[in-house]
């Protein structure tokens with residue numbers, strides 16, 4: 001295989017820089033995907049800055065990948081050369097434990113292999129992500145993409161999409177339910193679109209007043225400015241489920257009193273400091289706090305097919321890879337509508 005090209009973080013502080021590295025030839029059930037688009041997830045920023053303490057450098061981030069199959073192994077059945085394929089947050093798992101046998105590889109008992117900054121199960125190398133020109137993956141961990149969808153706008157479905165689709169399905173967002181989404185970012189705007197599409201009454205919470213009109217257009221029935229105490233109080237004890245998509249530390253006690261009896265607040269956002277909350281806000285009304293992580297291969301394909309049927313994609317700003325540092329700065333200022341996606345043809 002010719003050397004792969006990408007952009008890498010070399011430490012937790014510097015700008016991303018071009019890098020070359022090697023990927024193996026695809027094995028019998030593997031495919032080599034020429035990457036067309038890769039979304040920019042806030043997790044990429046947490047990771048390159050080592051905010052979760054598990055960074056490995058050089059790190060090529062990127063786990064919202066859409067590309068064209070350039071080569072297939074001699075036993076691969078799902079793809080042929082020229083097909084569009086998509087790769088998300090995990091690229092391997094033990095494949096035989098109970099969660100894996102149910103297609104819930106993200107909960108693998110032995111730990112799933114992440115798309116970047118993890119140890120590859122096949123060759124022991126450190127996995128390099130989608131800010132690059134190609135990816136080699138077992139076809140079990142790649143997805144087909146509905147032909148009617150814009151490919152740049154599909155890329156974020158592979159993380160932001162499945163991470164919000166899965167908990168909304170698990171906690172039965174649908175007609176008759178009041179669902180809150182906290183944070184109108186990459187994850188939040190997909191949560192809003194899905195909850196609306198499932199038929200729930202959706203309330204978007206935001207700290208950015210300027211996003212109100214967008215939230216309404218994206219499907220919110222109501223928008224609450226979460227810094228306004230009176231607006232928050234007006235929603236006391238009214239939600240069946242709240243999905244917390246916030247990337248920075250914030251007060252859960254502002255939201256727990258808004259849950260009905262037996263309501264659940266589920267965390268998908270991963271700020272670098274642990275959340276805290278008053279136990280009284282849980283015992284009153286037997287409320288729960290839970291969490292959810294991406295989704296397995298079966299549900300990720302189900303989500304992509306659902307998006308094809310309902311014409312759902314991400315709102316994206318397509319950028320060349322040379323603008324990645326500026327994109328990170330804007331992400332931190334909550335200034336993106338609503339996901340940056342790198343056009344990988346810019347990688348020379």
Ligand code: NAP
Nearest residue numbers: 042043183184185186187206207208247248269270293294
């Ligand atoms: P993002 O696009 O930056 O969106 C985060 C949103 O949080 C912002 O748009 C903003 O919404 C809100 N926010 C930011 N700072 C805030 C603050 N100080 N106080 C209150 N609200 C604030 O990030 P993302 O890519 O959606 O990712 C969100 C989080 O989910 C990250 O921590 C990421 O690592 C995590 N994540 C988890 C999973 C999983 O499997 N569980 C998967 C992917 C990502 P408003 O402007 O509307 O207030």
Ligand code: ZN
Nearest residue numbers: 041043159160
């Ligand atoms: Zn992500």
Ligand code: ZN
Nearest residue numbers: 094097100108
């Ligand atoms: Zn497993």
